[in-house]
Amino acid sequence: MHTAPCPAYEAEIARNRPVLGIDEVGRGPLAGPVVAAAAFFPSGFPEGLNDSKKLTEKRRETLLPEVLATAVIGVGGVSARLIDEIGIGPATLLAMHRAAEAALAQAALPKDTLALIDGNRPPKDFPLPVQTEVKADGSCPSVAGASIVAKVLRDRAMARLAVRHDAYGWHTNKGYGSKAHQEAILTAGVTAHHRRSFLTKLLG
Template sequence: MTSPDYSIEQDAVAKGYFRIAGVDEVGRGPLAGPVVAAAVILNPDDIPEGLNDSKKLAAKKRAVLGAALHDRAEVAVAQASVAEIDEINILRASHLAMERAVAALDPPPDYLLIDGNMIPRDLALPAQAVVKGDAYSVSIAAASIVAKNWRDQLMVDLAQQHPGYGWETNAGYPSKQHKQALQNLGVTPHHRRSFKPVHNILYQE
């Protein structure tokens, strides 16, 4: 299995771009919590070793890499709320979080590498969509790590306020425990009402 590298970024450098941000989101699938995106501009001379798709890394490794990225790269994190997810749908909300993360980089990047097959419509910068980008681009892998660490910690914090759903371990994804708790404990303000398992409980006949 190949690890992500800096070759896509080098192609962009060859076109005259230098502030290249990898952009990725985490949290499309959960039943609860916001969708979170990160934008990361790596220093090509100081890239932390071991960057990879956040889903392929153990939590401890992700934490170490996340700290290194905050120290050695330019990092921005943003989210779209549960209310926004329910209002505009999860795909558009994930793009909104990406747009906000890019806007939070100061000074702005001049080129974007976006994980997935779509470029969010309100990004006015030159951009390239990279399918499975966190497996190919270290910048996108870095963004996936930062976004996952940030969102996982948020869900741990929310689990303190709403115990029983297992958010500290399932991060709001539809695990067996989470779905059982929805039946037994009901729907919290942090649940996505437009998602079928939640919607079905709210509107049971």
């Protein structure tokens, strides 16, 4: 354990108030949920935290138990069906809200905890004060930890769905619009886990 380096704004925040890092994965896929995670590290960070997209799958899987052992974690997801109903933007913010609520339910975080969210769109009616920062998942360890949790859990969920829907290659493409996935949609059809609002152009 060590105090990981982080940019001046998070270092300054952390000196004065606790930080709950929040990030999401799965905005762009044609299938599956959008998943957000929130991570509060009370006493330092595991080494090697980074934006989950910059880590190999093996490294993410190695880091996950370290993150779970050292942080208060909350996870929130929004299904493909609800994404179709409300849109991916609101669904992403809802997943973040659910993740924060789940973290607060896990432990009594300090009352002055600040939610530090990757991105530039602060959610409304959030349970904590919010600060947003673009690309925080690659520079802020609390957000990076949340990024790893969200990525690993969503990837595992897609791998489980792939067992029941083996035509689409979700164990490898994670629901993203690879050529093979799109061709499978045209031949095998649309499942309950596909985001129909994302398929308008493909299906005509």
